[in-house]
Each structure stands twice: as structure tokens, then as C-alpha cells.
Amino acid sequence: xxxxxxxxxxxxxxxxxxxxxxxxxxxxxxxxxxxxxxxxxxxxxxxxxxxxxxxxxxxxxxxxxxxxxxxxxxxxxxxxxxxxxxxxxxxxxxxxxxxxxxxxxxxxxxxxxxxxxxxxxxxxxxxxxxxxxxxxxxxxxxxxxxxxxxxxxxxxxxxxxxxxxxxxxxxxxxxxxxxxxxxxxxxxxxxxxxxxxxxxx
Numbered sequence: 001x002x003x004x005x006x007x008x009x010x011x012x013x014x015x016x017x018x019x020x021x022x023x024x025x026x027x028x029x030x031x032x033x034x035x036x037x038x039x040x041x042x043x044x045x046x047x048x049x050x051x052x053x054x055x056x057x058x059x060x061x062x063x064x065x066x067x068x069x070x071x072x073x074x075x076x077x078x079x080x081x082x083x084x085x086x087x088x089x090x091x092x093x094x095x096x097x098x099x100x101x102x103x104x105x106x107x108x109x110x111x112x113x114x115x116x117x118x119x120x121x122x123x124x125x126x127x128x129x130x131x132x133x134x135x136x137x138x139x140x141x142x143x144x145x146x147x148x149x150x151x152x153x154x155x156x157x158x159x160x161x162x163x164x165x166x167x168x169x170x171x172x173x174x175x176x177x178x179x180x181x182x183x184x185x186x187x188x189x190x191x192x193x194x195x196x197x198x199x200x201x
Contacts, residue, residue, distance in 0.1 A: 006032045006034065008037070064094060146200060
């Protein structure tokens, strides 16, 4: 049975190459391509593919934002995420959302096709190097502290962070303060930068 795929990647050469090569590696039909997160979501709505393949780093909406929107509406949707920077924090966020596959963009078309087949069949396919790093990761921050730092890293104010995460402003300040302490930094941008450098967010 042919597996239909929507392929989203802002790097045109990689996207075009995968769209050409994936059907040669398996019974795969790339029904649409997208160059940013908003276009990826629109293509998903239009085509409802068996598997949605998302690049993590895309303009407008990143891959996790698209995945969160799709899975909130269609929790059964199979999603495979590709990333150039396979950080443990990214993997944790993806799995928490319900993403079933996670690979580095360096992966061969053959391996990506295998992952698509596994995900379509209801299984998981996680890059072994990333999953091993996630297991030994010693992040001192709680999930909520990571959420707050992630939004703070985009330059939002305490008021904006509170609104986006549905938290009280005092709670946000407490999370930011504890995050600064745990990362041994002086400011909230420094804490967010440190967390990104460690691969926690």
C-alpha cells in the first residue's frame, strides 16, 4: 500500500531531493511540499497524508509548533520530524507532543523511507544517537521551567509569557528566577541561552 506524505523543509535543495528520492526507496507518494510551517499545516489540512514529515527549524512556525497544532486536532496523525541539530531537549518535546519519529537531517533517504514506513505502521523510529544522549542528559530544570525559558528566549515579556502559557505573572517570575539560579546565570536571556547551548530547549 502506498504511503502518502506531506514533506516540509525550508531548505529547497533538501526538500526537492527527498521528494524525488523517497519514492525510489519505498512505496511512498509525496503529495505536497512546503517551505515553512504555515504552508506545512495548510498542506496537511488539504491532503491529510498518512505521514507528515516536518523539519524542526522552519520560518513562520517551527516543526514542533506545526506538530502541536496537528496533534491537538488529530492525535492519531503519524509525524516524523527531521532536524539538523538533534538536541535531547528537542527530542523530549517531540515525544511529549506525540511525534512518533525523530531523525537527523543527515540521515540517508533509505533510512528516512524506513522511518516513514515504521511510523505509518504505528511504530516509532528515533535516532539512536539522540535517544542515547537524552537518556544520560542531566538537565536540572523542570518541564515548566523549560517551557517558560523557551518562550522567554523569543524575547517575550513576563506578561506575554504568562498569557501564552496560561500562567500567573508571579508564577512566571518564580520559574524564571529558579531557572536563572539553576543555570548559574545572571539574567533571563542568559538562562535561555545556556539552556539552548546545553540542548535542554
